[in-house]
Amino acid sequence: MxxxxxxxxxxxxxxxxxxxxxxxxxxxxxxAGVALLQPSGELTRIRRTGKVQELADAVxxxxxLGSTGIAHTRWATHGGVTERNAHPHCSSERISVVHxxxxxxxxxxxxxxxxxxxxxxxxxxxxxxxxxxxxEMQKGKSLLAAVQNSVKQFHGAYGTVVxxxxxxxxxxxxxxxxxxxxxLGLGENFIxxxxxxxxxxxxxxxxxxxxDVAEITRREVSVYDANGEPVKREVIESNIEHDAGDxxxxxxxMLKEIHEQPTVVRNALQNRLGESGLxxxxxxxxxDDILSKVKHVQIIACGTSYHAGMTARYWLEQYAxxxxxxxxxxxxxxxxxxxxxxxxxxxxxQSGETADTLAxxxxxxxxGYMASLTICNVPGSSLVRESxxxxxxxxxxxxxxASTKAFTTQLTAFLMLTLxxxxxxxxSEADSSSIVKALHSLPAKLEETxxxxxxIEDLAEEFADKNHxxxxxxxxxxxxxxxxxxxxxxxxxxxxxxxxxxxxxxGPLALIDDEMPVIVVAPNxxxxxKLKSNVEEVRxxxxxxxxxxxxxxxxxxxxxxxxxxxxxxEAPIAPIVYTLPLQLLSYYVALIKGTDVDQPRNLAKSVTVx
Ligand code: G6P
Numbered sequence: 001m002x003x004x005x006x007x008x009x010x011x012x013x014x015x016x017x018x019x020x021x022x023x024x025x026x027x028x029x030x031x032a033g034v035a036l037l038q039p040s041g042e043l044t045r046i047r048r049t050g051k052v053q054e055l056a057d058a059v060x061x062x063x064x065l066g067s068t069g070i071a072h073t074r075w076a077t078h079g080g081v082t083e084r085n086a087h088p089h090c091s092s093e094r095i096s097v098v099h100x101x102x103x104x105x106x107x108x109x110x111x112x113x114x115x116x117x118x119x120x121x122x123x124x125x126x127x128x129x130x131x132x133x134x135x136e137m138q139k140g141k142s143l144l145a146a147v148q149n150s151v152k153q154f155h156g157a158y159g160t161v162v163x164x165x166x167x168x169x170x171x172x173x174x175x176x177x178x179x180x181x182x183x184l185g186l187g188e189n190f191i192x193x194x195x196x197x198x199x200x201x202x203x204x205x206x207x208x209x210x211x212d213v214a215e216i217t218r219r220e221v222s223v224y225d226a227n228g229e230p231v232k233r234e235v236i237e238s239n240i241e242h243d244a245g246d247x248x249x250x251x252x253x254m255l256k257e258i259h260e261q262p263t264v265v266r267n268a269l270q271n272r273l274g275e276s277g278l279x280x281x282x283x284x285x286x287x288d289d290i291l292s293k294v295k296h297v298q299i300i301a302c303g304t305s306y307h308a309g310m311t312a313r314y315w316l317e318q319y320a321x322x323x324x325x326x327x328x329x330x331x332x333x334x335x336x337x338x339x340x341x342x343x344x345x346x347x348x349x350q351s352g353e354t355a356d357t358l359a360x361x362x363x364x365x366x367x368g369y370m371a372s373l374t375i376c377n378v379p380g381s382s383l384v385r386e387s388x389x390x391x392x393x394x395x396x397x398x399x400x401x402a403s404t405k406a407f408t409t410q411l412t413a414f415l416m417l418t419l420x421x422x423x424x425x426x427x428s429e430a431d432s433s434s435i436v437k438a439l440h441s442l443p444a445k446l447e448e449t450x451x452x453x454x455x456i457e458d459l460a461e462e463f464a465d466k467n468h469x470x471x472x473x474x475x476x477x478x479x480x481x482x483x484x485x486x487x488x489x490x491x492x493x494x495x496x497x498x499x500x501x502x503x504x505x506x507g508p509l510a511l512i513d514d515e516m517p518v519i520v521v522a523p524n525x526x527x528x529x530k531l532k533s534n535v536e537e538v539r540x541x542x543x544x545x546x547x548x549x550x551x552x553x554x555x556x557x558x559x560x561x562x563x564x565x566x567x568x569x570e571a572p573i574a575p576i577v578y579t580l581p582l583q584l585l586s587y588y589v590a591l592i593k594g595t596d597v598d599q600p601r602n603l604a605k606s607v608t609v610x
Contacts, residue, residue, distance in 0.1 A: 001604035009188035017071035020197035028604030029073035031086035036066025037168040047086035072098035079123030091134035101157030101178035254400035284389035296340035304403040310479035312414035320422030329356035350406035352381020438570035460588030484582030501534035524550035
């Protein structure tokens with residue numbers, strides 16, 4: 001979603017801002033813009049719809065310069081994808097603003113500002129920020145005080161950076177609901193919505209907290225809390241790799257990230273899983289004490305992370321003997337739900353910033369959950385900072401919008417959570433050692449599974465001209481079928497639905513014909529025979545099937561069925577192993593269709609507005 005980069009320096013910051021925007025491209029956007037201030041106060045604003053490169057070309061053509069600047073990639077919410085709606089937005093050629101989030105009361109503000117004589121040149125909610133700050137400055141306030149007063153008038157979410165043409169020595173930033181991170185340089189300082197944007201210039205970061213307003217000059221960073229009191233926020237040294245944005249020789253980030261899975265899963269297990277079980281307190285200091293009391297788990301997430309949660313429910317109930325509910329964050333946050341006794345709230349998120357998941361966590365804190373744990377890929381993110389316990393998935397930066405390695409590391413984390421919670425709830429010796437053994441074998445199994453790529457490339461040819469598809473699975477493979485369908489629709493734009501195959505007769509059978517490929521996930525488990533009956537139901541109605549099956553499952557390819565053998569694996573890790581061929585299938589179908597694999601249309605990597 002929208003991205004922000006800003007800088008206050010002595011040198012020309014154009015390249016820093018544009019490189020920062022390029023590093024945020026993965027989050028999804030539809031237009032981009034930059035506003036630059038020279039020490040003389042000369043303001044240049046350039047905006048373009050389309051890719052950051054088009055903005056970069058326009059900036060180069062204009063030979064634009066500036067030692068203070070703000071830049072933005074916009075993902076349209078209020079107002080269409082046009083240049084006039086792209087950020088930065090200005091007020092009276094003086095105040096320039098970039099903003100992530102939504103100012104919910106913008107219509108009322110707009111009306112009041114119009115009455116005060118302000119003319120709006122865009123359809124956005126963001127422009128109200130620029131005029132509100134300008135109006136406050138007209139009362140004789142400093143930029144800092146003007147922003148502090150302005151934010152009191154906003155309802156909704158914002159991460160915003162404000163610049164004043166009459167004082168190029170500073171920017172003022174404010175955070176509520178949308179993340180902002182200050183990057184500390186030597187004689188220069190930076191601001192961004194995501195540390196990734198600033199890794200070429202610094203590794204030292206201050207993550208702003210909710211309600212913070214900060215003034216940033218070349219030499220100083222002053223942070224004020226929601227009450228306007230000066231506060232010290234911790235400086236964190238980032239260890240994210242600088243070149244995480246490199247495709248490593250692959251055609252797309254998504255392919256690189258699919259192939260990284262054996263390595264990142266190995267990282268996720270390292271120093272956490274011993275020969276015969278978990279190392280103590282891997283979910284955080286004092287975690288085992290909390291986990292020993294857990295009698296119920298409530299999982300909250302969105303998108304792919306939600307599918308990880310759905311899979312975890314099967315494991316937690318089957319092995320760890322604790323009841324578990326899983327819910328989409330946007331539903332959970334707006335309904336009254338019953339809190340079970342000794343219930344642990346678990347949020348899952350690759351970004352740690354998903355607006356609905358964060359709101360759900362905050363709500364859960366008010367309604368009496370015993371404790372909260374987040375399973376997350378971004379250290380220092382909002383979910384990590386606001387949860388009682390945090391477990392980092394260590395997948396490394398994931399750039400492809402369609403989540404792959406973040407998902408499989410989330411699943412790996414959940415198997416470890418199953419061990420940790422199960423230990424106090426009657427997890428059997430046999431199940432415990434089976435999970436431990438399976439986890440130890442997982443990285444090698446994933447490597448073996450990736451080696452079947454060629455068969456899948458060929459298979460993809462048969463999908464590329466289809467408009468619809470159906471994914472089937474049973475038990476803990478049902479969420480994997482859902483994830484397979486999500487991947488295919490996200491990046492190839494083919495309509496894909498997933499069903500628990502026992503539900504076939506209750507609707508989807510009506511759709512079956514030879515134009516609707518049916519993808520079946522079929523490990524060799526106790527539900528195999530049931531699944532085989534479902535396969536026959538599809539065959540009897542002329543359906544064409546693609547079955548990802550364990551070699552011992554005894555499926556044979558024929559006119560109506562293509563069988564792709566997946567390496568045999570232990571039952572607990574089968575959902576993780578079967579995820580990989582489905583990711584590859586989506587990737588190769590998208591490749592043939594020529595879609596934008598890493599940045600699919602209309603989607604964003606980090607959904608920071610609800
Ligand atoms: C977006 C991303 C998905 C992700 C979902 C939840 O839709 O494109 O890949 O699964 O958000 O994000 P989270 O960061 O909370 O896992």
